[in-house]
Amino acid sequence: MKVLTARRAAGVLALLALAVAGSVIVGLAAGPSSLSPREVVSALLAPETPGAAADIVLRVRLPRVLLSLLVGASLAVSGVLFQALLRNPLADPFVLGVSGGAALGGIAVLSLGSAVGLSHAAVAPAAFAGALATTLLLGLVSGSRASPTSLLLTGVVFNAFASAGIVFLASLAGLSEGAGVFLWLIGSLSNVRADVTGWVALFLFAGLACALPLARSLNLMTLGEEPAQQLGVDVLRVQRVLLVAASLMVGAAVSVAGLVGFVGLIIPHLLRLLIGPDHRLLVPSAALAGGAFLLLCDTAARSLLGGRELPVGALTSLAGGPVFLWLLRRHQQRIFAP
Amino acid sequence: MLLRSLAASLFFALAALPAASELPARRVVSLNPSLTATLVALGASAQLVGVDDYSARQQSAVRELPAVGGLFNPSLEAILGLAPDLVVLVPSAQQRDLRARLEALGVEVLELPNITLAELLASIEALGSRVGREAAARARVREIESAWRAVAAASAARPRVRTVLVLQRDPLYVVGRGSFIDSMLITAGAENPANVFAEPYPRTSLEWLIAAAPELILDASEDSEEPRDYWARWPSLPAVVKGQVHRIAASEVTLPGPFPERALALLAEAIHPAPGRSDP
Numbered sequence: 090m091k092v093l094t095a096r097r098a099a100g101v102l103a104l105l106a107l108a109v110a111g112s113v114i115v116g117l118a119a120g121p122s123s124l125s126p127r128e129v130v131s132a133l134l135a136p137e138t139p140g141a142a143a144d145i146v147l148r149v150r151l152p153r154v155l156l157s158l159l160v161g162a163s164l165a166v167s168g169v170l171f172q173a174l175l176r177n178p179l180a181d182p183f184v185l186g187v188s189g190g191a192a193l194g195g196i197a198v199l200s201l202g203s204a205v206g207l208s209h210a211a212v213a214p215a216a217f218a219g220a221l222a223t224t225l226l227l228g229l230v231s232g233s234r235a236s237p238t239s240l241l242l243t244g245v246v247f248n249a250f251a252s253a254g255i256v257f258l259a260s261l262a263g264l265s266e267g268a269g270v271f272l273w274l275i276g277s278l279s280n281v282r283a284d285v286t287g288w289v290a291l292f293l294f295a296g297l298a299c300a301l302p303l304a305r306s307l308n309l310m311t312l313g314e315e316p317a318q319q320l321g322v323d324v325l326r327v328q329r330v331l332l333v334a335a336s337l338m339v340g341a342a343v344s345v346a347g348l349v350g351f352v353g354l355i356i357p358h359l360l361r362l363l364i365g366p367d368h369r370l371l372v373p374s375a376a377l378a379g380g381a382f383l384l385l386c387d388t389a390a391r392s393l394l395g396g397r398e399l400p401v402g403a404l405t406s407l408a409g410g411p412v413f414l415w416l417l418r419r420h421q422q423r424i425f426a427p
Numbered sequence: 428m429l430l431r432s433l434a435a436s437l438f439f440a441l442a443a444l445p446a447a448s449e450l451p452a453r454r455v456v457s458l459n460p461s462l463t464a465t466l467v468a469l470g471a472s473a474q475l476v477g478v479d480d481y482s483a484r485q486q487s488a489v490r491e492l493p494a495v496g497g498l499f500n501p502s503l504e505a506i507l508g509l510a511p512d513l514v515v516l517v518p519s520a521q522q523r524d525l526r527a528r529l530e531a532l533g534v535e536v537l538e539l540p541n542i543t544l545a546e547l548l549a550s551i552e553a554l555g556s557r558v559g560r561e562a563a564a565r566a567r568v569r570e571i572e573s574a575w576r577a578v579a580a581a582s583a584a585r586p587r588v589r590t591v592l593v594l595q596r597d598p599l600y601v602v603g604r605g606s607f608i609d610s611m612l613i614t615a616g617a618e619n620p621a622n623v624f625a626e627p628y629p630r631t632s633l634e635w636l637i638a639a640a641p642e643l644i645l646d647a648s649e650d651s652e653e654p655r656d657y658w659a660r661w662p663s664l665p666a667v668v669k670g671q672v673h674r675i676a677a678s679e680v681t682l683p684g685p686f687p688e689r690a691l692a693l694l695a696e697a698i699h700p701a702p703g704r705s706d707p
Binding site for chain 1: 499562574595596597598599600623624629630631632635636637638640642649650651652655660661662663
């Protein structure tokens with residue numbers, strides 16, 4: 090295990106920040122319409138100038154760039170946290186069923202909302218309400234002291250319950266709502282609204298603010314609960330705080346983007362392979378790398394097929410899967426040491 | 428030119444249909460609201476013995492009939508329970524198995540596509556001949572064709588209006604190339620920039636729509652937010668600048684039915700409003 094020095098941490102974070110900056114430039118420059126780099130730059134520098142370029146750069150691409158950074162970061166950070174807290178390499182942001190609750194809430198509005206006069210803008214708040222309700226429910230069911238296994242089992246059962254509810258709702262929905270439900274389940278940033286960016290950012294930064302000071306405790310907790318307790322970690326408190334923080338991050342991200350898969354599973358593992366398992370570096374790195382990865386995937390999703398859109402959730406898995414397997418083969422022995 | 432190619436495709440569409448049975452069907456189950464509406468319009472309501480859930484909701488004439496399920500999940504048992512001698516449906520992946528099973532059980536199935544205008548007209552004629560209403564069907568098709576000629580003639584001299592017809596906002600679906608709605612837009616004097624997509628109803632992106640710079644946006648989505656407010660988020664859209672963003676009722680324009688000339692008239696009015704009428 091590499092020793093974490095301030096110098097190495099700064100180097101890694103600077104490199105990742107550069108990657109984020111690079112992908113922001115690509116995200117703003119690329120798209121189905123053929124805007125020249127000059128038009129993009131002048132739209133950014135003079136936002137008041139009316140014209141299609143300003144609309145495309147500032148009101149279509151920019152909100153998507155920001156939101157994909159935030160959603161990708163939230164998913165990757167919560168993936169790191171869930172894998173550490175549950176001490177399970179297969180854990181991902183969706184494992185506890187929070188995403189299932191969000192999906193149930195969002196899809197209820199998607200499929201039945203138009204019948205009761207709810208606008209599409211109500212989908213994200215409903216999804217977030219679903220995520221909150223699930224988090225509360227998890228807290229109630231698991232009681233004061235839950236083992237990782239019982240938390241995982243609760244999540245599995247709740248996800249199964251939620252998917253049954255989703256199938257039920259989708260079969261009541263009409264043809265056009267059906268397409269919306271399908272896209273939501275894969276994950277898509279195709280028509281995000283700028284006004285949701287704020288609350289995804291809020292939960293991401295609140296989550297980071299909880300996770301960063303507890304990163305040392307997380308490192309100790311990967312040894313097991315008892316050794317960590319003996320080393321002075323208040324295991325129960327760390328678990329509670331981080332489970333709630335991670336659940337809220339996932340809830341906010343999923344409620345605006347749907348179930349974008351894989352980012353929260355592979356980015357944490359990828360980073361563990363590349364920079365080691367120290368959570369003091371892993372957590373902020375996951376935020377940067379997850380954001381950059383989702384941003385690049387989303388840029389590809391909206392640029393590859395001309396005026397057509399691909400759901401970004403399909404691309405994250407298509408692009409991430411093979412890369413991950415290749416890395417796994419190269420570092421076979423290290424992946425299962427959390 | 429348009430009408431001639433229309434007539435030609437109509438001829439081929441009809442020639443491709445299976446030879447109709449000798450006797451008019453007496454117990455018909457319709458599994459599609461458009462086909463139900465056509466049967467009702469042709470005066471064949473009495474021969475209908477069952478419909479799908481959507482038809483039952485949309486057509487007051489068939490509200491009392493037994494409903495046999497939705498477009499995706501019709502009940503084979505409910506259909507067979509009505510002892511039909513003909514089941515009519517629109518081809519779809521979901522109903523392919525249903526057709527095979529019905530035919531295996533000896534029930535005649537008539538599959539009538541209705542994406543293009545030619546298919547729509549052919550489906551009216553085919554239904555008419557199968558339920559013994561040939562004359563009514565032919566008259567209906569002639570009326571549609573003459574309405575088409577009249578609207579095409581009226582719009583021919585006027586400038587084309589770059590129009591995007593939005594079917595759904597999120598995910599964004601628009602009317603692309605080849606559907607009967609596309610035919611209506613073109614006939615009514617529009618230029619449809621979504622013609623670049625080969626599919627009849629492509630899913631596209633906001634960025635494409637903004638770059639396409641439509642002068643008129645016809646919004647047939649069912650979202651409760653006013654189209655004017657929604658599309659004003661992208662103020663460079665020429666349609667927004669000119670105040671040419673209008674809601675149109677999906678049920679009146681986007682469902683293929685026996686009276687496409689009504690939808691055509693609505694679209695023509697939206698594209699080139701009659702003089703003297705104030706802008707809504």
